[in-house]
Amino acid sequence: MSARRDANFVSTLLTAAEALAEAAGDLTLRYFGGRVPDEAKDDGSPVTRADREAEALLRAAILERFPTHGILGEEYGEHPGTDPVRWIVDPIDGTRSFMRGVPLYGVLIGIEVEGEPVVGVAHFPALREMVSAGTGLGCRWNGRRAQVNDTADLVRSVVLTSDSEMSRTSARCPGWTGLLGEIDYLRSWGDAYGHALVATGRAEIMVDAVLSPWDAAPLVPILTEAGGRFTDLEGRSGIHGGSGVSTNGVLHERVLELLRTAGSHGASGTFGAAG
Numbered sequence: 001m002s003a004r005r006d007a008n009f010v011s012t013l014l015t016a017a018e019a020l021a022e023a024a025g026d027l028t029l030r031y032f033g034g035r036v037p038d039e040a041k042d043d044g045s046p047v048t049r050a051d052r053e054a055e056a057l058l059r060a061a062i063l064e065r066f067p068t069h070g071i072l073g074e075e076y077g078e079h080p081g082t083d084p085v086r087w088i089v090d091p092i093d094g095t096r097s098f099m100r101g102v103p104l105y106g107v108l109i110g111i112e113v114e115g116e117p118v119v120g121v122a123h124f125p126a127l128r129e130m131v132s133a134g135t136g137l138g139c140r141w142n143g144r145r146a147q148v149n150d151t152a153d154l155v156r157s158v159v160l161t162s163d164s165e166m167s168r169t170s171a172r173c174p175g176w177t178g179l180l181g182e183i184d185y186l187r188s189w190g191d192a193y194g195h196a197l198v199a200t201g202r203a204e205i206m207v208d209a210v211l212s213p214w215d216a217a218p219l220v221p222i223l224t225e226a227g228g229r230f231t232d233l234e235g236r237s238g239i240h241g242g243s244g245v246s247t248n249g250v251l252h253e254r255v256l257e258l259l260r261t262a263g264s265h266g267a268s269g270t271f272g273a274a275g
Contacts, residue, residue, distance in 0.1 A: 110217025120218030162190030
């Protein structure tokens with residue numbers, strides 16, 4: 001039997017990933033609470049001392065317990081393994097939020113076995129929330145069963161995004177305005193937290209025009225096991241599409257259709273209403 005189909009193996013990986021996410025999260029909290037100094041990486045995105053220390057902690061702990069596993073991390077790149085298991089880590093997803101004392105940042109861990117994402121953990125230390133899943137094991141939110149909601153009407157749906165201006169101007173979202181014309185309202189509760197809100201039934205749709213593999217890696221098992229869907233903007237599953245859409249599943253094809261349609265327009269509805 002393939003290792004990725006072995007529930008005991010997946011459960012072992014999930015338990016380890018949850019513990020490591022908590023440990024890294026505790027480290028980040030030492031720095032959290034005010035304006036945290038940052039510097040620019042080569043791509044212009046910010047990085048802090050906490051990002052680097054949290055990833056170093058994760059990498060050391062993974063290799064201590066699983067020395068044959070590979071690791072891909074946002075800050076320190078690829079460490080090849082000799083087994084077909086790869087940990088994909090983002091020590092602080094939402095660094096811009098973190099460095100300004102906004103609690104919606106997270107520690108992300110995804111695990112691939114034989115190239116397939118089988119474990120996902122999204123831990124939000126400042127909120128004391130964890131959403132985690134393993135293939136065939138379901139999705140959990142702080143230990144209790146998590147699942148998407150069953151909203152089937154866009155007019156009753158909330159859309160989340162990490163950066164509404166990026167979504168509006170991206171060539172990959174020509175129908176962004178059209179989607180907004182059909183929904184209830186938009187909020188920018190973004191980064192991984194937006195996807196977690198969908199997985200736990202608190203929102204219906206999350207759109208990221210730009211998404212890295214370490215951002216997407218935990219989302220495939222989390223959304224799938226919660227009963228929803230996660231794809232890129234072209235509707236492809238996996239973590240390497242460069243973008244991400246999470247939905248409750250029922251709305252997924254309609255959301256993708258609208259996002260792909262340039263010049264699409266919907267009814268104005270109550271979009272933008274305060275609440």
